[in-house]
Amino acid sequence: MTIAREEISDKLAAVGYIADRDIATALWLMEFLKRPLLLEGEAGVGKTEVGKALAAVHGAELIRLQCYEGLDQNAALYEWNYQRQLLAIKTREGIGENADAIEEHIFSEKYLLERPLLAAIRRDRAPVLLIDEVDRADEEFEAFLLELLSDFQVSIPELGTIKATSIPRVVLTSNGTRELSDALRRRCLYHYIDFPEVDREAKIILTRTPGIDTSLALQIARMVAAVRKEDLRKVPGVAETLDWAATLAGLELHDLRQEPEAVYETMICLLKTHEDRSRVAREVSERLLGKVA
């Protein structure tokens, strides 16, 4: 079985996700125990990417549900196609069909609109269901989600119970804007994703930025790590690092030390608030550069 876990980590690398050792274990465990995986971590550490990578690893479809405040079952699970239903009623009344028959007809599968959660359990092959930022949804929704995750069946009053044809692999992410319920946490495996250490971030840069040289990638990773240590409001995530790396590569820089000016100016890719920008002023940027490069 050790192979299987290493295999997961190899496959993750093959699809462009540079995993730390532990996340491969968590993903393996997901398979082994058939439990959903809850990912937490600062914004920008690549939580969503894990879901995408997992789908790629298994060659499965990725079904994504982005949560937001006020998300309800209509938007997450299913919805009736009202326009078509009304249309059907009018036409069928015209040909003199009786009310029961009409009702029977308009509450059939044909008029049912699948939303992500329903879609995820009705596929022939198990997809990866990514429930993104579950902390943004309301508590009521969380309770509903919990029920779905344990039974994998859905009851639609007008239609009856729909059982899962395949059990999706479920990845939930949370940014910690709200405390999740103990029940949901207990249902899930847990993994906390930290900012990648320098070597891993350098690898990520190398994988994702075509044509960048190794030494520059390493310099960038070190610089970003140093910037993260500053007291910032919005700590730059991996996505920001990649933006910055792409920018620097686009400017055809080869050594950060040679171009302190360009480094400072392009750092807008990393620092997204005025306050952070003024905190990492020119001198600070040069000092950091001196330390890392």
Added chain:
Amino acid sequence: MTSYHHPEVRAPRASKGDGPGRAPFEGGLRPPPQDDGRAPGTVRRLAGFARTLRDNGYKVGLAETGDALAILASPAVARPSSLKPALRALFCATHSDWERFDEIFDAFWRGEGMRQRQILSGSPSESRAPARKLAEAHVPQEALGLPEHAERRSGGEEESPADGRGRREGASRVESLSTVDLRHVVNPDDIAATHALAARLARTMRARLVRREQVRRHGRRLDLRRTIHRNVSHGGTLIELAWRRRKIKPLRLVVLLDASGSMSLYTAFFVRFLHGVVDSFREAEAFVFHTRLAHVSPSLRDRDVTRAVDKLALMAQGMGGGTRIGESLATFNRWHARRVINSRTALMIVSDGYDTGEPEQLGEQMRRLRRRCRKIIWLNPLIGWRDYSPQARGMRAALPYVDLFAPAHNLESLAALEPYLARI
């Protein structure tokens, strides 16, 4: 032991292939692991580990233990190096679980299954799991109140003649209790009465706040989608209407309680108040700080009021020493603020403002807090003292960011807060 096994756990073989095309409903149940081969000792130690985690506040149930056994039995985790991450993913549920896991794991498995108490007593981070440790510390009950007061009685208030008072009950006494400076409440019965009052006060606050909110709930508008849905069976003629109400989120209250030595006379009382608040507000969080910051809402949610309060009172006592308000606030801002604070949050800091850290830091952290939450209320028991003016440097640095700076030396002053909270 096999009965512990999760019935749905399948042979690990199934995930070994390429993944696609798996059919989760097929595939046999996992054969019972060779408990015999694996010495029942392993199973017992795993159970012990689960218990240790539970003692440290982890939510570990039978299902998790069963899964853990399955993991242990699988060849994938033959080496301890791969066992740790696997068990961590399984047993942890929060970031703080995650951070503490390595330490507990190492202590347990390397220390040959040593018990919880020993682990914690030698550990540098013992305060992170204070509840359990404190509960086991066997401190005599009398110490839980305000022990210092016992000595001061003779020189105390004229209002506290020693005898007979405890037995009398009545409105007038309760009334008078609410105006007595909390430092001078010394009689155990009085202390109990004060605490009960504090808890009741917290509940009343909650009730009134809710009522006021409901009066405001008049904004209604038509929910077109639901209306159409509901009337499909009427042939699309709109007969029943569906309305939509604006959902008003309740006020969230976050309390940071200073438990430093200088506050010790008031701490036990405020702990009781905190319990009332956390218990009755739907959304409330409580933190205690002195040189460090501790998140105490979970301990406060203990059903047993006395036990919860005892735990915290002890924790607060253990925390004596200098106060680092600025640093504690920084910790709060960095790790907790985003989660516990939203735009409908009132932040209540209960502290005398004697900060042994840098006032600049305190000011800076207050500025950040100010931007996040709706109101900052600073309760300072010293205001109740005659001739008090906020001279402490820390207090002065913090004041510009405080919306309400109020006394909190007796129950009446706390009750006076309620209309203010209701307006937020």
